[in-house]
Amino acid sequence: MTRPLARVGIPGVPSRREITCPYCFAPVAPQRILFRCRGQAGRRQGCAPVLDRELAEYTGSTAGASLPPVFAAPGRRGRADCPGCGLPTGNRACPHCHNPLPSAYCDSPGRIxxxxxxxxxxxxxxxxxxxxxxxxxxxxxxxxxxxxxxxxxxxxxxxxxxxxxxxxxxxxxxxxxxxxxxxxxxxxxxxxxxxxxxxxxxxxxxxxxxxxxxxxxxxxxxxxxxxxxxxxxxxxxxxxxxxxxxxxxxxxxxxxxxxxxxxxxxxxxxxxxxxxxxxxxxxxxxxxxxxxxxxxxxxxxxxxxxxxxxxxxxxxxxxxxxxxxxxxxxxxxxxxxxxxxxxxxxxxxxxxxxxxxxxxxxxxxxxxxxxxxxxxxxxxxxxxxxxxxxxxxxxxxxxxxxxxxxxxxxxx
Ligand SMILES: Nc1nc2c(ncn2[C@@H]2O[C@H](COP(=O)(O)OP(=O)(O)OP(=O)(O)O)[C@@H](O)[C@H]2O)c(=O)[nH]1
Ligand SMILES: [Mg+2]
Ligand SMILES: [Zn+2]
Ligand SMILES: [Zn+2]
The missing domain is CATH 3.40.50.300 (P-loop containing nucleotide triphosphate hydrolases)
Known part of the structure; x- marks a missing residue:
């Protein structure tokens, strides 16, 4: 497994540190982190839950794997608008296993x-x-x-x-x-x-x-x-x-x-x-x-x-x-x-x-x-x-x- 190239540091280029997913331990480039729609709650009209196959595969069960959809969004901003319902979300997920990546973890990649x-x-x-x-x-x-x-x-x-x-x-x-x-x-x-x-x-x-x-x-x-x-x-x-x-x-x-x-x-x-x-x-x-x-x-x-x-x-x-x-x-x-x-x-x-x-x-x-x-x-x-x-x-x-x-x- 290779470590982030960014550690080497190219002058003038902002360093983009890869983070390690704390669930599947795959290295994830920040721009590839997915977002998850915040879904429906109270009067919020977000997307309906669907079966998340990647998450179900990771947990080995479909229980608890019905969630609002994930989507990719460009850049590494902490928020994105869901293409399904148009509502903004700050919830992020691993592109491999779809487990949640807390924003504090994305911002200061944690120590395992x-x-x-x-x-x-x-x-x-x-x-x-x-x-x-x-x-x-x-x-x-x-x-x-x-x-x-x-x-x-x-x-x-x-x-x-x-x-x-x-x-x-x-x-x-x-x-x-x-x-x-x-x-x-x-x-x-x-x-x-x-x-x-x-x-x-x-x-x-x-x-x-x-x-x-x-x-x-x-x-x-x-x-x-x-x-x-x-x-x-x-x-x-x-x-x-x-x-x-x-x-x-x-x-x-x-x-x-x-x-x-x-x-x-x-x-x-x-x-x-x-x-x-x-x-x-x-x-x-x-x-x-x-x-x-x-x-x-x-x-x-x-x-x-x-x-x-x-x-x-x-x-x-x-x-x-x-x-x-x-x-x-x-x-x-x-x-x-x-x-x-x-x-x-x-x-x-x-x-x-x-x-x-x-x-x-x-x-x-x-x-x-x-x-x-x-x-x-x-x-x-x-x-x-x-x-x-x-x-x-x-x-x-x-x-x-x-x-x-x-x-x-x-x-x-
Ligand atoms: N006296 C004493 N015994 C302890 C202590 N902690 C654990 N033990 C004993 O050690 C046994 C094993 O503890 P576990 O925590 O299950 O050990 P483990 O490393 O998880 O073991 P595996 O799951 O088989 O790898 C316990 O059943 C206790 O009998 C402690 O602080 N003091
Ligand atoms: Mg044990
Ligand atoms: Zn993961
Ligand atoms: Zn949505």
Whole structure:
């Protein structure tokens, strides 16, 4: 997949950046983005809904695919008049899959954050909790809103993530392989208002595209087509690692915690092999030479750190809570990075850190717990879901994307 030529920049010619569709991950030139008629509502006499075949093909169902028609219009203005009814519309759609492209996304093409990890690493649980945190506590702290870009995202988040885990407190089932049915990403727009002391408030947007990959699908080299495009399109990676799968970590784990259940001795599911396959996909797109580090920032997070013995955490940076007030505390960031690096080396998983250092220009290490406690017989622990440092990787990425300031409270 080629990246926008416009990045090269021809003097005097306005740059036309291609955007990546957050649904089908195809590159789209701005002038090819379609418009969708706003249709009929109240006294508005727009076009009647018709079956949108492209959209139905994408979702794998005709339900919800009857919509007012799409049409092409010249130029890259944000609005166009519908040729059917003559009414103006600002609704835009991908020319390939016909999913909605929010205007804030077209104007400041979003960053696609890919979430990956081996089977049972904690990806689905993390998605459920991270989104909830962003919609509530962390969103308030950052002065940020998180808005779903389409109705299917709202529905699926409720049905597959929030309701079972957060309301009914049941653990989420293993994510089914994409081979068994169509899978769709959850697409959100995160918009942050920044108020400079001397400047007017400014909104920055980031498309958060979370694709709940089945760990099983990252096992083999035959990753599905959509997966591959997703990984290739990623502007940042969050890589989740279950400490219980690291051979040396057992000694640091509370006695009550059962042994690893998923990977066992399947080398394809080892964290290093999973990240290596993702790295291969990224190299395809960036066309980098083998020795050259990839520019995509990678956040590597140990999940489930609630399973570690309290003694291991007591003295540590991981144990402290983040002193967050809408900024990234860089001292804290360094301390956590150091600590997780030390843990990885203690646990004979130093290879992982070394590999990431060789392959990526920028990687950072995190430790988090989505649940905040060890689950029991298929259910969340007695205290409910109490996430711990779950937002850290995202805060770091926002910082890397220039959407969050970094501070050193200790000076320096
Ligand atoms: N102690 C603890 N266990 C967790 C936590 N998050 C997830 N788990 C456990 O890990 C299991 C797997 O979590 P999932 O989120 O389903 O993992 P996944 O990466 O989506 O797995 P696949 O869908 O199979 O790829 C859960 O059923 C829990 O038992 C956590 O924060 N703490
Ligand atoms: Mg899952
Ligand atoms: Zn598309
Ligand atoms: Zn119309």
């Amino acid at each position: 954050v890919a979430l990956v990890g081996a089977k049972n690493a904690g990806k689905s649980t993390y998605i459920a909790v991270l989104l909830h945190e962003l919609m509530n506590r962390v969103g308030t702290e950052l002065d940020a809103s998180l808005v779903a870009c389409d109705d299917r995202t709202i529905e699926r988040y409720k049905r597959d993530f929030a309701r079972p885990l957060l309301e009914e407190r049941r653990l989420l089932p293993t994510t089914a392989s994409a081979a068994t049915g169509p899978r769709e990403p959850l697409v959100y727009l995160l918009t942050r208002t920044r108020r400079g002391r001397f400047s007017r408030p400014r909104n920055d947007s980031l498309a958060l595209v979370l694709f709940d990959t089945a760990g099983e699908d990252l096992r083999s080299r035959e990753v599905t087509d959509l997966h591959l495009r997703y990984l290739e399109a990623a502007d940042a990676i969050v890589f989740l690692v279950d400490p219980l799968e690291l051979p040396g970590a057992r000694a640091g784990v509370r006695d009550a915690v059962p042994g690893p259940r998923a990977a066992g001795d399947d080398p394809d599911s080892e964290p290093l092999n999973v990240i290596a396959r993702v790295t291969e996909a990224l190299r395809q797109r960036h066309g980098t030479r083998p020795g050259e580090p990839l520019p995509v920032p990678v956040a590597v997070a140990l999940t489930k750190i609630d399973v570690l013995r309290p003694a291991l955490l007591r003295q540590s940076a991981l144990h402290r809570s983040r002193s967050g007030r809408g900024v990234l505390d860089l001292d804290d960031r360094d301390a956590v990075d150091e600590q997780v690096r030390a843990l990885l080396h203690d646990w004979q998983a130093g290879q992982l850190d070394t590999y990431l250092g060789q392959q990526y220009a920028d990687h950072a290490l995190f430790g988090l717990s989505a649940l905040g406690g060890v689950p029991d017989r298929g259910r969340v622990g007695a205290g409910g879901v109490r996430p711990y440092r779950a937002e850290d990787p995202l805060l770091w990425l926002l910082y890397r994307f220039g959407m969050l300031d970094g501070v050193r409270p200790g000076g320096g």
